[in-house]
Amino acid sequence: VKRRAGAGAASRVVFWPFGLFGNPGGEAGVLDLSQALGASLAEHEAEPASRLHAVAARTKLEMCEVLEAEDVPRWRRDLHRRFARCLARREFAVFVGGNHLVALPVLEAYAERPERACVVSFDAHLDAYDLAAGRERLNHGNFLLHLARPPRLSIVNVGHRDLVLERRRVRDFFDRDYPVEAIDARPLDALVRELARYLRGFDLVHFDIDLDVLDPSAMRAVGTPMPCGLAPRELVRILDGLFSEKTAGVTISEYDGGRDPDGAGRHFVVFLIERLLLRRAEIAARA
Numbered sequence: 001v002k003r004r005a006g007a008g009a010a011s012r013v014v015f016w017p018f019g020l021f022g023n024p025g026g027e028a029g030v031l032d033l034s035q036a037l038g039a040s041l042a043e044h045e046a047e048p049a050s051r052l053h054a055v056a057a058r059t060k061l062e063m064c065e066v067l068e069a070e071d072v073p074r075w076r077r078d079l080h081r082r083f084a085r086c087l088a089r090r091e092f093a094v095f096v097g098g099n100h101l102v103a104l105p106v107l108e109a110y111a112e113r114p115e116r117a118c119v120v121s122f123d124a125h126l127d128a129y130d131l132a133a134g135r136e137r138l139n140h141g142n143f144l145l146h147l148a149r150p151p152r153l154s155i156v157n158v159g160h161r162d163l164v165l166e167r168r169r170v171r172d173f174f175d176r177d178y179p180v181e182a183i184d185a186r187p188l189d190a191l192v193r194e195l196a197r198y199l200r201g202f203d204l205v206h207f208d209i210d211l212d213v214l215d216p217s218a219m220r221a222v223g224t225p226m227p228c229g230l231a232p233r234e235l236v237r238i239l240d241g242l243f244s245e246k247t248a249g250v251t252i253s254e255y256d257g258g259r260d261p262d263g264a265g266r267h268f269v270v271f272l273i274e275r276l277l278l279r280r281a282e283i284a285a286r287a
């Protein structure tokens, strides 16, 4: 199955302000991000000379309702349905969640597609923690244990510094993983080429960005910061190198506005989303 974006295909950014079961600050963080992105896109839409002028006009922003813990089965179905609809319409989907749980229903939507899909997961952590303290209950650090993953759905981690998941268990959840030491071991372009080669075997590609993949010096505003992360420019270079007409969607999670006193983290996330929307529009226009 070949996926081609139609010329000027529209994009949708869905905000899911949920921070329970990990990163309670994520709820307010998503509201901050939605306001900041909405204001920025409105400025670009009002400015015909902006590269983002047409993109802003063709991007829909959507806010999910704030949910309580008991609504979890409902949000899982709701997000799944929203994302599956974007995939079916070939609408470029950016889902912004309070915590990394936003990725679970999105991965479930890929799991039921007939295409071969690869999720490139940028995350400091390998979210398949089977810890004695948190085994039963779904949370933002163990959701991969709750995913029924068919063989045609691949997950690759980039940028982890994980100290928890035992090495012998990593391949149960990830087809490949590139911890920061593997990224540092050679020029970044070589890694991007290797990943791009791997992605040729898939019809759909998804970028799952847990913002804690970044170094805390660049992104303090996350629920579970980890030292020695990627620089923002490294993340942007990898995304640029892997972005193609197969890129179907993006998830972004764990922004905590309460830990972002000067707004630098929010500024980066808005920049990142706008850059992804622009890249998608440019690729769609060439197709």
Ligand SMILES: [Mn+2]
Binding pocket: 100, 123, 124, 125, 210, 212, 213, 224
């Ligand atoms: Mn993480």
